[in-house]
Amino acid sequence: MGILEELLTGGQRQNEYSDFVKRYDQGHPSEGYSDQEVLKRYGEVSHAVPADQYAQAAQEALSKLSPEERAAFVKMLQDRAAARGVTLPVNVTPEPKELGDVLTDLHKQPGQLRDMLGGGDDAQQASGPNPLAEMLSSPMAKAVLAGIATMVVKRVMAR
Numbered sequence: 001m002g003i004l005e006e007l008l009t010g011g012q013r014q015n016e017y018s019d020f021v022k023r024y025d026q027g028h029p030s031e032g033y034s035d036q037e038v039l040k041r042y043g044e045v046s047h048a049v050p051a052d053q054y055a056q057a058a059q060e061a062l063s064k065l066s067p068e069e070r071a072a073f074v075k076m077l078q079d080r081a082a083a084r085g086v087t088l089p090v091n092v093t094p095e096p097k098e099l100g101d102v103l104t105d106l107h108k109q110p111g112q113l114r115d116m117l118g119g120g121d122d123a124q125q126a127s128g129p130n131p132l133a134e135m136l137s138s139p140m141a142k143a144v145l146a147g148i149a150t151m152v153v154k155r156v157m158a159r
Helices: 003-009 012-026 035-045 051-063 067-083 096-107 112-116 122-127 131-136 139-157
Strands: none
Touching: 003 012, 003 035, 003 139, 012 035, 012 139, 035 112, 035 139, 051 096, 051 139, 067 096, 067 112, 067 139, 096 112
16 A cells, blocks of 8 residues: 555554644744654655646645745755756746746656755765755755645645
8 A cells, every 4th residue: 555545544644644734734834843754754755646746736835935935945956956967947936836847857856856955865874964964954945845745645635
């Protein structure tokens, strides 16, 4: 049984995710949970939905941020993409739809977006700077990943 089916059938997993969604909705999208929890929740649900549903979730998550926060996120994303040799579209705007499409494109390569935002993988953590420390310095990265996970879960649980 996949994570989405588990969320529909109730039980412990549904309770855990309901609590996560509640915490996301109660405060600023970057607060209320640890970086590790955000990475876990995002990792569990982000590839369990088709690209169009992921894009909708990303757009909704980005719309929860202020224009200034989205602009800061775009700058951070551009800097991290350049540092990793990842090409982004020229002149990415902080508009939720366009930025959501950029995130969806990055997401299509498993782990790429998470790595760019500081999630990394175990091998990278063991051999280089701690990517979680990078994520801790970016509340916008945390807010975006938490938001995408939350929006995916909300859509699934609303079925």
